[in-house]
Amino acid sequence: MDALRQMWRYVGDNQAFFVESLRIHLQLSGVALGIAILLCVPLGIWLARRLTLATPVINLVSALRVIPSLAILFLAIPYLGLNRTAAFVALTLLALPPVLINSYAAFRGVPAAVKEAARGMGMNTWQLLWQIELPLALPVVMTGIRTAAVEVISSAALATFIGAGGLGDFIARGFRLSSTPIMLVGAIPIALLALSSELLLGGLQRRLSAHLVR
Amino acid sequence: MKKLIPLLLLTAMLTLLAACGNAETGDGEKGTLTIGSKNFAEQFILGEMYAQLLEANGYTVERQLGLGSTDILQTALVEGEIDIYPEYTSTGLLTVLKEEAVSSDRDAIYQQVKDGYAERFQITWLDPAPFNNTQALAVTRETSEARGLTTISQLAVQSADLRIGAAPEFFEREDGLPGLRALYGEMPFADEKQLDSGAIRYEALLNGDIDVVTAYGTDGQIGGYDLVVLEDDKALWPPYQVAPILLQSTLDDHADIAEILNPIAPLLDDRTMAELNWQVDGENIEPDEVARTFLIEKGLLESE
Numbered sequence: 001m002d003a004l005r006q007m008w009r010y011v012g013d014n015q016a017f018f019v020e021s022l023r024i025h026l027q028l029s030g031v032a033l034g035i036a037i038l039l040c041v042p043l044g045i046w047l048a049r050r051l052t053l054a055t056p057v058i059n060l061v062s063a064l065r066v067i068p069s070l071a072i073l074f075l076a077i078p079y080l081g082l083n084r085t086a087a088f089v090a091l092t093l094l095a096l097p098p099v100l101i102n103s104y105a106a107f108r109g110v111p112a113a114v115k116e117a118a119r120g121m122g123m124n125t126w127q128l129l130w131q132i133e134l135p136l137a138l139p140v141v142m143t144g145i146r147t148a149a150v151e152v153i154s155s156a157a158l159a160t161f162i163g164a165g166g167l168g169d170f171i172a173r174g175f176r177l178s179s180t181p182i183m184l185v186g187a188i189p190i191a192l193l194a195l196s197s198e199l200l201l202g203g204l205q206r207r208l209s210a211h212l213v214r
Numbered sequence: 215m216k217k218l219i220p221l222l223l224l225t226a227m228l229t230l231l232a233a234c235g236n237a238e239t240g241d242g243e244k245g246t247l248t249i250g251s252k253n254f255a256e257q258f259i260l261g262e263m264y265a266q267l268l269e270a271n272g273y274t275v276e277r278q279l280g281l282g283s284t285d286i287l288q289t290a291l292v293e294g295e296i297d298i299y300p301e302y303t304s305t306g307l308l309t310v311l312k313e314e315a316v317s318s319d320r321d322a323i324y325q326q327v328k329d330g331y332a333e334r335f336q337i338t339w340l341d342p343a344p345f346n347n348t349q350a351l352a353v354t355r356e357t358s359e360a361r362g363l364t365t366i367s368q369l370a371v372q373s374a375d376l377r378i379g380a381a382p383e384f385f386e387r388e389d390g391l392p393g394l395r396a397l398y399g400e401m402p403f404a405d406e407k408q409l410d411s412g413a414i415r416y417e418a419l420l421n422g423d424i425d426v427v428t429a430y431g432t433d434g435q436i437g438g439y440d441l442v443v444l445e446d447d448k449a450l451w452p453p454y455q456v457a458p459i460l461l462q463s464t465l466d467d468h469a470d471i472a473e474i475l476n477p478i479a480p481l482l483d484d485r486t487m488a489e490l491n492w493q494v495d496g497e498n499i500e501p502d503e504v505a506r507t508f509l510i511e512k513g514l515l516e517s518e
Contacts, residue, residue, distance in 0.1 A: 082407075082414065082423045163379065163407045163418060172410050173382040178285035182386070 006181035007188070018170075022189060025166040028084070028159055029152045029193075032091035036099045036148055041141060044103025045129070058104060065097045069155045073162050087156070087164035094155055095148040102144025106137035135212040142205040149197040157190055244468065246274040250287050250296035253280040254412060255494035255501065256347065256432060256456075256487060260300040262505035263478055264458055270515055271474045279501075283383075284309050292335055297464050298471070301339075302347060302454040303327050308389055320346070320453040336462045340475055342455040343482035345432055349389060349451045351378075351444045352429040354419060358442035365445040369426065370398040377405040379415050379424035389451060390428075397450050413495070430454075432484055434492025456482075481512055 011018050047054040069090055076086035110133045118132045160168030167186040174183025247268055251261030261279045269275050278296050281287055288310050290296045303324050307313055311330040315323055324342050331337040353363055361372060369376070384390035385408065395401050407424055409415045416435045419427040429436060429443065431454070436443060458475050465471055490508060493499045509515035 077414070077417070081421060082409070082418045160382075160408060161410050162414065163409045163423070165408070169382070169408045172408065173386060176283055176381065176383040176410075177386055178283060179386075 003180045003184060007184045010181055010185055018185065021165060021167050021169055021186075024084075024159075024164070025153075025156050025168075025190070025193070028087055028091060028156045028164065028166055029149070031088055032095050032152050032156075033145070033149055035088075035092045036095035036152075037145060040096055040099035041103045044100050044141075045107050045133075047100075047104050048107035054104060054108075058101060061097050061100050064093055067093075069094050070158050070161065073158055077162060082163045084159075084164045086162055087159040087166075091152050091156060091159075095152050098144045098147040098151070099141075100144075102147075103137075103141050106140035106144075107133060109140065110136045131212075135209065138209055138212065139205065142201060142208075146198055146201045149201060150194045153194045153197055154190060157186065244272045244274075246276060247297045247464075247468070247471075248276040248278055248295070250281050250290055250299035251279040252284070252287060252299075253282055255434065255491045256430075257300055258501035259490050259494060259505050259508075260456060260458075260478075262502045263509060264298055264300070264475055266502070266505055266509060266515060267474050267478070268471070271470065273468075288335075291337065291459070291461065294461070298458050298460045298475075300456050301459045302456050303339075303342060304348075304389070304452040304454045306331060306339075306459075307452070309387075315452050318449060318452060320455060323452060324455060324457075331459065332462065337459055338462045338465055340458045340460075340472055341479040342457040343479040343487070345455065345482050345484045345487045347430045347432040347454045347456065347487070348446075349454070350429045350431055350446065352419075352427050352436060352441040353425060353444065355440050355442055357425055363444065364442065365447040366394070366398055366450075367447050369444055370401045373401045373403050373426075375404060376425040377407065377423075378403045378426040378428075379407040379409045379418045380428040381412075381415070382408050382410055384428050393450055397448050432487040432491055434488050434490075434495045437488055438492045438496040477514055478509075481508075 043057075047057055072090040072093055073086060076089050080086040080089060114132060114136070115128060118128050123131065156166050157168035157171055159166045160172045167190050170186030171183050174180065174186065249261050249265045249268070251257035258279050261277065265275045265277055278290070281290065281296075281299075284301070284305055287296070287299050287301070291299060303320070304315070304327075306327040307315060307323060307330070311327065311334065313326070313330060316326050317323070320342075324339070328339040331339060351366060351369065358364060361368075363369060363372065380391065385406065386392070391401075391406075403426075405424075407418065409418060409424075412433070412435075415424075415427050416439065418424045419441075420439060426444075427441075429441070431443070435441065457479065460471065490504055493504045494501050506515065510517045
């Protein structure tokens with residue numbers, strides 16, 4: 001309890017810095033996730049229709065998963081310098097696999113019989129995608145996005161190691177000073193952000209589903 | 215019979231294991247000592263020097279080098295996880311004892327920290343090396359010449375145009391930015407970048423991502439990259455001399471540790487230490503190699 005009180009006092013004393021770090025953290029994770037969604041959902045849909053190409057592409061993207069995100073960060077330094085760009089690249093690479101793999105699997109999973117029935121009813125490709133495939137695929141696509149969001153929010157803590165800031169600054173500082181309160185100033189908000197992203201995206205998924213089905 | 219085979223195999227393996235264990239603890243008739251260190255070049259080199267000299271004098275040595283922050287090492291030493299590690303006088307005084315220095319004289323500070331450790335932790339300090347690995351701020355020679363920047367007082371006037379890159383703890387510790395600001399005035403920087411690793415801090419300075427960097431007096435990079443250390447003209451930073459520290463009880467049990475390790479101290483002045491650090495940080499030679507070559511060169515260790 002004492003640590004929590006000290007943590008609270010530290011936040012009060014360093015309000016501007018805390019708000020700035022929180023903003024950077026949200027920006028880092030938000031942009032990375034956004035880019036991953038914009039790239040990978042359409043790519044997933046496209047790949048679901050081109051099976052010969054799908055396997056190599058999916059395997060390649062899955063291979064990205066085995067590179068630790070910290071290594072990606074350090075590897076990016078010589079090319080991108082010590083700034084936020086390197087962090088964006090590393091975090092985006094981290095978000096790609098779950099979004100792509102789930103999008104691909106989701107659209108692959110729409111039963112052929114359903115699609116045939118829709119075509120039989122006279123739907124064109126666009127209507128089929130929008131009215132049949134998307135509502136059916138949405139839960140699995142969203143699961144991928146939720147996984148990516150949690151990964152990106154927690155990994156954004158590593159951005160501190162290349163000077164890109166974010167809530168990881170407090171964790172590094174707390175660790176160096178052996179100060180649990182300062183570490184918690186970073187760790188608790190990151191945990192809360194990850195949890196709330198789950199809730200928020202879960203809610204969004206239900207809304208979208210209801211909207212699309214109607 | 216079938217059931218017996220795995221049992222026999224297991225017995226054979228266990229016997230083998232026991233035999234290996236015996237072989238390992240057999241030598242080192244004087245006992246085993248664990249050497250710790252913090253995680254930067256100088257500490258790895260010093261830790262290796264202690265380890266190699268003790269080994270040459272019949273001890274079995276376990277290395278726990280690169281353990282991290284002062285608090286981790288202090289705890290490890292008190293709890294007996296490690297037996298000896300190199301610590302700096304003013305770090306001990308300010309970070310561990312949390313006392314104010316009685317004077318800025320290096321001998322007085324050494325005595326103060328030695329007495330404080332003996333009383334509070336029953337830890338003793340062996341002889342200190344003459345070098346002073348004090349904290350410092352450094353800029354590139356280019357920046358220094360373009361802005362006429364050679365002291366921290368001058369920096370305080372120009373800081374609003376400059377970006378600083380510093381270790382995480384620098385922003386919080388009394389001997390870091392808060393202390394500098396208390397002594398030199400507000401000193402607002404255009405940007406404050408927190409950079410965890412020393413190598414990355416220097417890289418950022420050379421790449422032009424920052425203008426001012428936190429450094430240590432014996433960093434090899436200062437000479438290697440031709441940097442200018444800003445003079446601490448109001449004397450915020452006290453002297454940081456290094457010495458091996460260990461529990462008094464360890465020294466009581468092995469009285470010759472002092473005789474074995476004390477001869478290293480007088481050999482290490484600012485320049486020598488910076489050169490050794492540069493061999494590790496700039497030339498990528500392994501710390502154990504750097505330590506061995508140095509000790510052989512100085513006649514403390516026989517060449518194999």
